[in-house]
Amino acid sequence: MQPIIGLLLLASVSAANYIQQPLSVPSSAEAETDAYEFDWPIQRVAVIGAGSSGLIAYRELTEAGFDVRIFERDSVPGGNWYYTEEVPPDAPVPNAPTVIADFFPSHPPADVDLPYSEVFEDEHDEIWRDHRGPKPVWESLTSNAPSFPQWPWPAGTQWELSHYQLRNYVRSYASYLNINSNDENPATAYNTRVERIEKRINQAGKEQGWRLWLKSLERIGSHTYRATWWTEDFDAVAVTVGKYNAPSMPSIPGLEEWVQRFPGLLRHARQYRRPEAYANQTVLIVGASVSGSEISRDLNRHAGKVYQSFRPDTDGRLHYRLENYMRRIPKNTTLVGEIKQFLPIPEGSPIQSGLVELKNGTILSGIDSVIFSTGFRYSFPFLPQYYDGATFLPHEGSAKSVSPFLPLDGSYIRDLYLDIFHIQDPTLAFIGMTLGTQTFALSEYSTLALAKVWSNMAKLPSSQTMRERYDKTVEERGGYGKHVLFLASIAYLIGWLNEAATTYGGKQVDGLPK
Numbered sequence: 175m176q177p178i179i180g181l182l183l184l185a186s187v188s189a190a191n192y193i194q195q196p197l198s199v200p201s202s203a204e205a206e207t208d209a210y211e212f213d214w215p216i217q218r219v220a221v222i223g224a225g226s227s228g229l230i231a232y233r234e235l236t237e238a239g240f241d242v243r244i245f246e247r248d249s250v251p252g253g254n255w256y257y258t259e260e261v262p263p264d265a266p267v268p269n270a271p272t273v274i275a276d277f278f279p280s281h282p283p284a285d286v287d288l289p290y291s292e293v294f295e296d297e298h299d300e301i302w303r304d305h306r307g308p309k310p311v312w313e314s315l316t317s318n319a320p321s322f323p324q325w326p327w328p329a330g331t332q333w334e335l336s337h338y339q340l341r342n343y344v345r346s347y348a349s350y351l352n353i354n355s356n357d358e359n360p361a362t363a364y365n366t367r368v369e370r371i372e373k374r375i376n377q378a379g380k381e382q383g384w385r386l387w388l389k390s391l392e393r394i395g396s397h398t399y400r401a402t403w404w405t406e407d408f409d410a411v412a413v414t415v416g417k418y419n420a421p422s423m424p425s426i427p428g429l430e431e432w433v434q435r436f437p438g439l440l441r442h443a444r445q446y447r448r449p450e451a452y453a454n455q456t457v458l459i460v461g462a463s464v465s466g467s468e469i470s471r472d473l474n475r476h477a478g479k480v481y482q483s484f485r486p487d488t489d490g491r492l493h494y495r496l497e498n499y500m501r502r503i504p505k506n507t508t509l510v511g512e513i514k515q516f517l518p519i520p521e522g523s524p525i526q527s528g529l530v531e532l533k534n535g536t537i538l539s540g541i542d543s544v545i546f547s548t549g550f551r552y553s554f555p556f557l558p559q560y561y562d563g564a565t566f567l568p569h570e571g572s573a574k575s576v577s578p579f580l581p582l583d584g585s586y587i588r589d590l591y592l593d594i595f596h597i598q599d600p601t602l603a604f605i606g607m608t609l610g611t612q613t614f615a616l617s618e619y620s621t622l623a624l625a626k627v628w629s630n631m632a633k634l635p636s637s638q639t640m641r642e643r644y645d646k647t648v649e650e651r652g653g654y655g656k657h658v659l660f661l662a663s664i665a666y667l668i669g670w671l672n673e674a675a676t677t678y679g680g681k682q683v684d685g686l687p688k
């Protein structure tokens with residue numbers, strides 16, 4: 175069997191080719207005369223999410239001397255690699271607004287004193303599922319062996335691993351850092367979801383740092399939960415929530431009616447767990463990129479018939495080519511073109527009587543289930559004020575001087591210098607948002623850059639220079655789109671880190687940091 179790594183490697187190699195044109199590395203002289211200066215000292219920092227990126231961020235920021243607190247909505251570290259039989263809910267059609275496509279922020283009643291707690295009974299445990307957010311991984315998924323630089327895999331570890339091995343590895347790193355969920359480290363807050371982040375206003379009425387609105391959920395009986403809401407203040411925030419939290423469903427005529435009529439039969443790839451559930455069924459998979467192709471392989475062993483609808487890859491700018499994925503689709507999966515519509519099904523008739531019309535006029539019939547492998551959107555429900563055209567009112571007393579950088583369609587994030595720093599206020603940073611590259615390694619270098627800048631061991635250029643450089647690069651790359659998150663690369667970050675070390679001191683980075 176061809177391991178999935180072949181694919182991922184291909185993807186990252188072509189991504190690397192694409193991203194090898196770095197933003198110009200600032201000369202030391204420029205770094206000294208035209209530097210961004212923070213408006214307040216950075217000491218206490220929040221990391222949001224205990225997946226691989228969050229754990230790396232915790233380590234590097236702690237090592238750089240910051241007082242770090244890490245928040246994780248789930249009960250354990252691992253992020254993406256924490257597989258559970260618990261499945262996310264059906265993805266709504268039409269798509270939920272991107273801002274709340276991951277979750278709807280939960281706040282205590284108005285006018286209560288914080289911290290505030292309330293007890294809930296929930297027979298179906300929906301409250302817990304919504305709080306933790308089950309991850310988009312299926313049972314047979316295999317991975318390459320991405321590695322934490324300071325926590326290598328034992329010699330002889332095979333290249334292709336099960337997601338269970340990845341989970342255990344990520345957990346072991348958390349334990350090594352003393353921030354696993356059973357380490358009782360006060361730096362950690364598991365079962366705690368960040369509901370909102372806003373600029374904090376100090377006693378002088380000036381912006382200073384960030385206020386986090388938090389909610390923890392504790393199981394206190396078999397279906398009884400205690401929710402507690404509170405706030406904490408920080409000087410800076412690293413967002414490491416991952417990029418596969420909010421499903422993207424296509425907009426196809428008739429689909430909305432099918433989804434409403436047949437709950438549980440039209441699913442998003444994030445809900446896929448096991449092929450046995452599709453035994454002997456006729457399944458239509460929509461989409462044929464990385465997950466779609468792998469799910470097709472997995473399903474095909476059990477399903478009676480598999481159709482897979484794909485759209486030719488028209489965006490030549492994108493980093494990976496559809497063919498690389500489609501090569502893995504088994505021969506007896508029937509590839510079909512784009513779907514034109516889901517035709518109406520007479521009242522009372524089952525889904526199997528439904529007809530799906532393709533753009534070329536062909537009609538598919540007898541379908542038992544549909545799986546939409548149509549991707550994800552960047553969704554940050556805790557930052558509503560930064561979405562384009564946001565009509566969300568900030569909390570009392572909070573700053574109104576925000577400029578949006580999150581597009582409503584969730585297809586990319588704007589205005590991140592080095593794909594990390596929010597240009598308007600670099601005390602807000604993102605790690606692990608770049609697509610199609612080696613996530614663990616890129617998160618490592620990105621976090622080193624973050625730790626250096628926040629501790630003044632490296633300087634960003636002035637806001638104006640960041641903005642000019644950023645705009646110029648975006649223009650050179652053909653404007654906004656998914657590729658906006660490929661402005662930096664591992665090669666570029668290494669050069670940048672070494673430039674900073676020459677100017678400000680500290681260790682040179684040579685390959686992966688030890």
Ligand SMILES: Cc1cc2nc3c(=O)[nH]c(=O)nc-3n(C[C@H](O)[C@H](O)[C@H](O)COP(=O)(O)OP(=O)(O)OC[C@H]3O[C@@H](n4cnc5c(N)ncnc54)[C@H](O)[C@@H]3O)c2cc1C
Pocket residue numbers: 178182222223224225226227228245246247248251252253254255306307310311312315316317318320366367368369414415416417418419465556605606607612613614
């Ligand atoms: C199907 C699939 C296959 C993949 N295969 C590979 C592979 O083979 N190799 C590879 O390197 N990568 C692979 N990836 C990419 C994978 O996402 C990365 O390896 C890695 O897990 C990214 O880590 P992260 O920490 O950035 O995000 P995540 O692992 O998603 O972690 C984010 C964490 O943030 C938490 N969180 C989210 N919102 C909040 C909030 N509001 N408050 C508190 N906590 C929050 C989440 O619960 C989660 O624990 C795959 C991804 C998918 C979906």
Ligand SMILES: *[C@@H]1O[C@H](CO)[C@@H](O)[C@H](O)[C@H]1NC(C)=O
Pocket residue numbers: 453454
């Ligand atoms: C699938 O079909 C095979 C062959 O007809 C049959 O033996 C098997 O029991 C079926 N499985 C299910 C789950 O219906």
Ligand SMILES: *[C@@H]1O[C@H](CO)[C@@H](O)[C@H](O)[C@H]1NC(C)=O
Pocket residue numbers: 474475476477478479480504506507
């Ligand atoms: C495709 O072929 C494989 C190998 O012969 C077989 O195991 C599988 O059941 C087939 N799947 C479909 C959907 O025909």
Ligand SMILES: *[C@@H]1O[C@H](CO)[C@@H](O)[C@H](O)[C@H]1NC(C)=O
Pocket residue numbers: 509510511532534535536
């Ligand atoms: C339309 O697409 C289907 C599935 O790919 C194919 O079998 C059929 O021949 C196509 N029809 C026309 C008219 O091109």
